[in-house]
Amino acid sequence: MSKANAPSAASGASMRWRRQIPAAIALAPAAVIVIVIYIGAMLWTVRLSFSSSKMLPVFDFVGWQQYERLFNTERFVLSTWNIAVFGVLFIVACLIIGFLLAVFIDQNVRFEDAFRTIFLYPYAMSFIVTGLAWQWFLHPELGLQKAVRDWGFTNFTFDWIVQPNLVMYTLVIAAVWQASGLVMAILLAGLRGIDSELWKATRIDAIPTWRVYVSIILPMLRPMLVTASVLLAVGVAKLYDLVVAMTKGGPGLASEVPAKFIMDNFFERSNVGLGSAAATVLLVTVVALLSPWIYAEHLRPKGARK
């Protein structure tokens, strides 16, 4: 048995290897791009964050000086706080609204295609367009507030966008408006994949519908929820264009975010060293937040689960 098996196993292995050659060739350019450009640029940025670079990169070494200045810069500290508030509210709101929309459409409503298109439509727009449209809509002298006042409700006030302590919530509103359609699409795909037998079974057991959704459907949608959360989290980390289009970081510094701090320092303020330090801090934060999840999902030995 073993004698007969050995050559076939060997040829199987070489066969498998041969079959992998085209795949390896096809993947090589992508691998080179990832290693040289992404990881290379990342290391380059980390290196620059320890230099005194101003407009042009220089390769001296100034220790933690840029980081010291960074954490003493009020705008950066404020930006980090802002992005944390934005991130939590944005992800939670998108998941809840996206899930409710998906459930709504899954009720076999009439004109389902039309609703689906309407809900997903904002996602087809760039953040710049979203930002401009919401800026006009929320502007106290152009948009909603003015319209309602012109109808006769002269006391109506909705000027969050010019209130330093409320402006971040307007960004959340605009971003949720744009992205919850995407969550809906992902979760709807998940809902459609659920066997109709399961619904029949719960009906026989007379379980209330909301209870089925919360206790049975939601756990089954876990992979979709994870996918949606990761996509949304990426959107949080790179939040930049929406802020530029909608508030330009204002009023004052009230809606500044880290990505804008980095861009401004790199390109407007000729301050590559400080910008690199901020980029490195952002990178470290993202890695720190993601690594427990990556470990749990991919690296932990399968047997150890549960």
Add this chain to the structure above:
Amino acid sequence: MRASSQLLGLAFAALLSGAAIAAEPMKAEVIHWWTSGGEAAAVKVFADAYNNAGGQWIDSAIAGGGGEAARTAGINRIVGGNPPTMMQFNTGKQLDELVNNDYLANLDAAAAAGKWDSLFPKAIVNASQRGGHYYALPVNIHGANWLFYNTKVLADAGVAEPKTWSDVLASGPKLKAKGVIPFAHGGQSWQDHLLFDAVLAGEGGSDLYLQVYGKDAQAAIASPKFKHVAEVFKQLRDLMDPGMPGRNWNDATALVITGKAGFQVMGDWAKGEFLAAGQTPGKEYGCAIVGADGGYVMGGDVFVFPKVKDAGGQAAQAKLESLMLDPAVQIAFNTKKGSIPARTDLDVSSMDQCARKGAAAVKDPAKQLPAASYLISNDENGALNDVITQFLNTPSESVDDFVARFAAAVEASG
């Protein structure tokens, strides 16, 4: 083979030197960010003059108001070894590092031939030189502390042209009573800084202004006079409308043009907006420099000439260096641009009222104030933008807090 063809070429060139230039024009690739209507018309004055002189102007306009995109593209090309023939910069510190790294051509020969030392205001000469050598060619001066006002709105409210910032503050209630916004402002950090500098120059005076952006900044910032400037600046907030945050400067200008607001502080490029609305200075709108010293905060544009190796490029650069300061070209360019000529020896009687006021101020050395960007780095300028915009937009921030933050920002980035 190669040598003989080169010889042939030389002989040809010698025989037909005039015709050769016409047949093969000197190409000049120019990077700039003048893309709006009036600006594009202005840069065309340079292009036409160069083309008429036998050159070939290749226009590389890169849009983006403040010019960051154009500067980034140009710097990348210079550092990458493929420089344009000529490139725009704002007058000031932006080009320090390019000079230090030996990327820019020395313009001393052209400066000596054109007597630049006596041609430009001292501050412009200083800003164009590094270590006593010229590296930048100034083409215009923008006044950055103009107070524009709607003459009809002011007349209706019984307000005269303000002479001081106290006058501006005092006019607030009168204008409010007429139902207009007293002070139109665009709440973006660079505009907040521009307004602060106008108050600093007008209310604090030229000496304080130069000290705050000069060597002995900390002492000046700690002075009672600086605190007073901060108080006046904060009081201006009460004259602004709730829609101010994030507004573009031209939208604020539109409020003055349409009579919805009384005043705006902006650079003289705002004249283009009034012009487009069919208004003329002295009639529908007025312009004033506020403050006893009458200090004129001068910004402006320069062109730099990256080092190029080929003879054709060097010839094109030499031609441009003399042509851009030609009196007729300067007047035509600056009339369209809304600025005033960089050289002070020209007859500006053909220009508008504001330009004539500005040109008169620039002739007086006591009134020449360099813009902050001449004196401080981009880094410091940006850090101060943050401090100033936060102060203007945070009602609870006290003047003392602001002064402390201002001092700290200068310390960290200076």
